[in-house]
Amino acid sequence: MRAALAEATARLAFSPTARLDAELLMAHALGIERSRLLLDMARAVPPAFAALVDRRAAHEPVAYITGTRGFWTIDLAVGPGALVPRPDSETLLIAAAGHFGGDAPATVLDLGTGPGTLLLAALDEWPARGLGIDRSAVALDYARRNAERLGMADRARFVRGDWAAALDARFDLVLANPPYIGTGETLPDEVRAHEPAGALFAGADGLDDYRVLARQLPRLIAPSGCAAVEIGHTQAKSVAALFAGQGLTSQIHRDLGGRDRCLLVRLAHRG
Template sequence: MPAAIAAATARFAFSPTARLDAELLMAHALGIDRNALLLDMDRGVPSTFAALVDRRAAHEPVAYITGTRGFWTIDLAVGPGALVPRPDSEALLVAAAAHFGSRSPATILDLGTGPGTLLLAALDEWPRARGVGVDRSPDALAYAAVNASTLGMADRTVFVRGDWAAALDARFDLVLANPPYIGTGEALPDEVRVHEPAAALFAGADGLADYRILAQQLPRLIARGGCAAVEIGHTQAADVAALFAGQGLASTVSRDLGGRDRCLLVTPARQG
């Protein structure tokens, strides 16, 4: 088995996590988790491993191949049509938890929920909360519904197909959003550009198109004492904060584990 993993790692040289990719695929082929694999590397190599390696060598995301991705404290089913959850997005939950402290938000809105990533992680963090997830993609919402059911949260969630918050008339203690923020001319790795949904990635020439929409909607969505946690590209903090300030919103920047600007924690500048 070590030789097979080493050979796969060499084929995945394009990936910054080549060895991890190979181990995850081997664990998936064996039907075990990666920890169990690392504790016993003397197993035989399953016949299905080669096909998995071929798929990854074609730059297909590991999460699409295995059908799952861990995020925060939960595991999510993912696949084509749904944006793959990224660890960087956990910065939104860290910022929200700092805002609420010992309190718990009672109502949560996740705009652009994808496979339910941020909403379901937040509901796991705050077990008494209930939430609404909105997305334009029926494929993504199908994954979100499956994930809510698998995690035992179906009775605490409502998923709505829509264009951001256009159809909503309510306020929420916590609003989460990971909008598209890639400029249409920006280069992306093939595993993202070719495989993941373009509608969840690209936002006009400057990458700010969806922030302009959110800036207009957030003031009517945030409940008294509440906040919004909005993901940003690591160079966009000043531009997005300016858009929000134009709508009477104050923003505080939070960073991801790599030390890059990743989240704006947003509150009304004057809460009356």
């Protein structure tokens, strides 16, 4: 097994997490958690492992191969048609937790929910109820299944929509991870070739969806609430300016790599 993992790691050298990828695929082939694999390497290599490595060598995301991805305190089912959750997006939950302190939001809105990533993580953190909106029927199917599997189906509702165009309600916490990649930007093959373009690209400058959100957020955020919005690491100034033009204040939060990753947004005039 050690030799097989070493060989797979070398073959997956294009990935910055090649060894982790190999271990996750091996654990998946064995039907066990990676932690169990690391504690006991004295196992025969399962026949299915080679085919899994072949798929990863073709730059298919590991999460699509295994069908699951850990995020915050939960595990989410994911697959083609749903954006793969990223650790950087946890910055939004950290920022929101700082805003509420020892309190908890009672209502949560997740715009562009995908497989339910941010909403279900928030509902695992707080005893709230939430609504997730997405344009993709495929992503929403994953979201509903994730809510059911996590025992949150009674607290999470998912609807298909175009951002908050049809909503007339305010929420204590609004979460959003919109597309923010410029159409001409370079992306790794595993992202551009496999993940849904509609969840990635937002016009030439990557700001198209922030322009929509800037107009909608003032009527969505409760007076004492906030919105946590993910941004590309070079976009803080541009997005904050769009929000300021709609009477919103923004505070930058950085991810664990020290890059701008989230704007915590509030109403400039509460009432």
